[in-house]
Amino acid sequence: MAETLLSIEGLRKAYPGVVANDDVSFSIAPGEVHALLGENGAGKSTLVKMIYGLVRPDSGRMLMKGQPYEPATPHAARAAGVAMVFQHFSLFEALNVAENVALGMEDPPKQRELAARIREVSETYGLPLDPGRLVGDLSAGERQRVEIIRCLLQDPKLLIMDEPTSVLTPQEVDILFETLRKLQAEGTSILYISHKLEEIRTLCDGATILRLGKVVGTCDPKESSAREMAEMMVGQTLHTPSREEKPLGDVVLDLTALSLRSANPFGTSLKEIDLQVHAGEVLGIGGVAGNGQDELLAALSGEALSPAEAVKLNGQPVGQLGPNARRRLGLLAAPEERLGHAAAPDMSLTENALLTGAIREELVSNGFLKWPAAKSFAEKIIERFDVRTPGPANAARSLSGGNLQKFVVGREILQRPICLVVNQPTWGVDASAAAAIRQALLDLAAEGAALVVISQDLDELMEISDRFAALNEGRLSPTRPAKGLTVDEIGLMMGGAHDMEVAHVDA
Amino acid sequence: MDLSAINPAVLLASLMVASTPILLAAIGELIVEKSGVLNLGVEGMMITGAICGFAIAVQTGSPALGFVGAAAGGALLSMTFGVLTQFFLSNQVATGLALTLFGLGLSALLGQGYVGIKPPPVGDINLGPLADLPFIGRVLFQHDAMVYFSLLLVAAVWAFLKYTRAGLILRAVGESHDAAHALGYKVVWVRLMAIAFGGACAGLGGAYLSLVRVPQWTEGMTAGAGWIALAIVVFGSWKPWRVLIGAYLFGGVTVLQLNLQAAGLAVPVEYLSMSPYLITILVLVIMSSGRGRAALNAPASLGRSFHASS
Incomplete structure (x- = not known):
């Protein structure tokens, strides 16, 4: 592979206040699967947006097969x-x-004609799709097939994939990789962006690692260990959260045949969910996005009401209580969407601390706000969870994703919940902050709280859960002890391959 | 009361005339909303179109030029909304309301010399033997060109949205401007075009009022027609044929209650006057009440500002 398909030389892109990419160079050979590795905010997205013509570089150049390549729009990139x-x-x-x-x-x-071609290509590559269906009715995995088929219909020379497996079950990942290998055998180059190191080790031929906008190294993923690559990405040694074994306490949260219609026309309704969570235990709930996670969180937090007996906290029926009444009893929740759901973006951190902490931290008396108490509560969260911000008067929007996530999770933990429900606690958070959040969750469980952690990151769930269950189309699988579960078993609990099949192209 | 004074053929024929202004304004607003923009300034653009069309028709003596001028005036006024919301990212609701107030004031200013003047008459199209058909000829085939144009426009908008690539891009922009931008479509440009089209249609609707329906110029003569057009778009689930039904229903009840008033029905006039609004909204609410499916047709990005930075 002496020739190169795309080579990138000294690309730089600066936004006001940040340099997203600085002197980035690498090249991709025809038929190579090249990985682009990096933390959130390392500049991977900006880089691929430049290759796809969505963003123009400030300086540096790109060469496609030796010719200058300067796509001004995605149309130009697709044409190339x-x-x-x-x-x-x-x-x-x-x-x-x-x-x-x-x-x-x-x-x-x-x-x-297009519908016929979609059918043909989707069958060749083992990605069955009905061209007439509304995308809103499709599962996350099926939606990704739509995107992939859209690309395949144009016979691309270079296929860019931005975190393609974050929404797939392990079985679906295997099938996707099978498809990608077929494409590779046909001579298509693939630029593969991910932070899942094991995947990169099985799939990719070369890797470029970005940190803070700069290339910090290249490696052959088949030769390097996942830990080496992770430490190159983060630039420091990682420590794994630790915990002690403890016997289970009493049942704290008890769901009996909880069914709930989704408020969103494209949402997933919950069907007959039974679940017991004990004091001092972390229950991990996995599943592909869009299988009822948001609805389950809403049903537990009190945003969506259910029959009173369907949700019980310490034996007391709470299904008909709203969020504030449940908070008073000690059932707290931290939703997935940081800006707009967990926090009000344009309000200060003090005000955001007040919004959920008012009841349990007694920040209100006779309808009047206790500003000094609210401010010191916010300061306590900032200090305990190492939130990087000038102070509690800053707007929630001004914090980076990871810092705000530490703030919203810390805010609930400091309210001494009896039962805490979190959805995607470390989504979009860098590895060291994620480890800190996980450790805080484990410490909370060690103090005797019951935890429900909903996440799409299976490694995270395996790391912190005592027991594991999976959501699939609004149904919850039976719970199983997390220790000793294999990836295959988890995948089957998550619904298996959702009728995907292995590509049958003869390349 | 004398119901025999009401001639069904005349009633149905005047229904089509009464509905045309609202239909024109509503079909324009449908395109605007399908692109993800909520322009509440329909009333202001209609009345501006009414005076622009009236003034030009009077000056040139040509109603056709009047309609062209009305479309241009409405589109021009809508561009102030377009520039403010698309480039300066102002709030669409507030800007739309301001546009209505601005349009009402502007039209009063422009119309000062035109009160009490009769515009040049708009002739009916000669459809030959069709017009002589009993009953149907009187109802369907003795109208001016704008009535037929408005019906053609509904069909054209329907076909545009359903069958053309440009229509698909327009719907895509209204559905998710972030995704459309990521695929390389010019969100702001598409929306500006849609807003201009909506302005032109509202202008035509206004001119139809001042040149055909009334026909003369009085201040504030649209009297809420723009607002009912907005309501018809929403309750018609953003579907062109339902918008047609809504507009004709409103026009029909309006004409009917006027006839009933004239016939001396023993119901207070106020109830009769409010009946078109009530009945139209009720029927459309019931039609769009199937939960979920109707919501699917709503443009998901409606009313949200787009900036390419995200």
Whole structure:
């Protein structure tokens, strides 16, 4: 592989206040699967946006097969044979599969012809899809197939994939890799972005590691260990959260046949969920996004009401109580969406601390706010959870994702919950902050609280859970002890391969 | 009361005339909302179109030029909304309300010399033998060109949204501007075009009032037609044919209650006057009440500002 398909030389892109990419260079050979590794905020997204023509570099140049390559728009990039599968943000829920595919193509054929081609390509690559279905009705894995097929229909020379496996079950990941290997055998280069190191080790031929916008190293993923790569990404040694073994306490949270219709027309309704969580235990709930996680959190936090007996806290029925009444009893929740759900973006950290802490921290008397107490509560969260911010008067929006996440999780932990429900506690958080949040959750459980951790990060769940269950289409699998569960078993609990099949192209 | 004074053929024929202004404004707003923009300034653009069309028709003596001028005036006014919301990212609701107030004031200023003047008449289209058909001829085939144009426009908008690539891009922009941007579509440009189209249609609707329906110029003569057009778009679930039904229903009840008033029905006039609004909204609410499916047709990005930075 002496020739190169795409080579990047000294790219730089600065935004006001931050340099997203600085002097980034690497190259990809035809048929190579190249990994781009880095923490959140390392500049991976900006880099691929430049390759895809969404962002223009300030300086540096790109060469495609030796020719200068300066895409001004995604149309130009597609014309040059570059296709991209986005992590999110590029499908239209209210449009059907064929329409979504047509929008991503330069010169789409007539709808009927296109539908036939979608069927043909999707069967060849083992990604069955019905072109007439609304994307909003599809599962996360199926939506990704739409994106991949949209790219494949254009015979790309370079396929960019931005964190493609974050929404897939392990079985679906295997099938995706099978498809990618077929493509590779056909000569397509793949630029693969991920922070899941084991995947990169099985799939990729070369890797470039970014930290704070700069290339900090390259390696052959097949030769390096996951730990070596992780430490290159983070730039420091990682420590694994620790905990002690403890016998289980009494049942704290008890769900009996909880069914709930989703408030969102594209949401998943909960079906007959039974679940017991004991004091001092961490119950991990896995599952592909969009299988009822948000609805389960809403049902537990009190945003969505259910029959009184369906949700019990320490034996007391709370199904008909709203969020504040449940907080008073010690059932607290930290939702996934930081800006807008867990925190009010334009309000200060003190005000945000007040919003959920008012009852348990007694920050209100006779309807009047106790500002000094609220401020010291916010300061306590900032100090205990190492939130990097000038002070509690700053707006929640001004914090980086990881810092705000530490703040919203810390805010609930400091209110001494009897039962805490968190959804995606370390989503978009860098590795050292994630380890700190996990340790705090384990410490809380060690103090005797019952924890429900909903997450799509299976490694995280295996690390902190005592017992594990999976959500699949609104149903909860039976819970099993987390220790000794294999990846295959977890995958089956998550619903297996959702009728995907292995690609049957003869390359 | 004398119901025999009401001639069904005349009633149905005047229904089509009464509905046309609202239909024009509503079909324009449908395109605007499908692109993800909520323009509450329909009333202001209609009345501006009414005076622009009236003034130009009077000056040139040509109603056709009047309609062209009305469309241009409405589109021009809508561009102030477009620039403010698309480039300066102002709040769409507040800007739309301001546009209505601005349009009402502007039209009063422009119209000062035109009160009490008769505009040049708009002739009916000669459809030959069709017009002589009994009953149907009177109802359907003795109208001016704008009535047929408005019906053609509904069909064109329907086909545009359903069958063309440009229509697909427009819906995509209204559904998720972030995704459309990521695929390389020019969100702001698409929305500006949609806003201009909406302004032109509202202008035509206004001019139809001042040149055909009334026909003369009085201040504030749209009298809420723009607001009912907005309501029809929402309750018609953003579907062109439902918008047509809504507009004709409103026009029909309006004409009917006027006839009933004239016939001396023993019901207070106020109830009759409010009946078109009540009945139209009720029927459309019931039609769109199937939970979920109707919501699916709503543009998901409606009313949200777009900036390429995210």
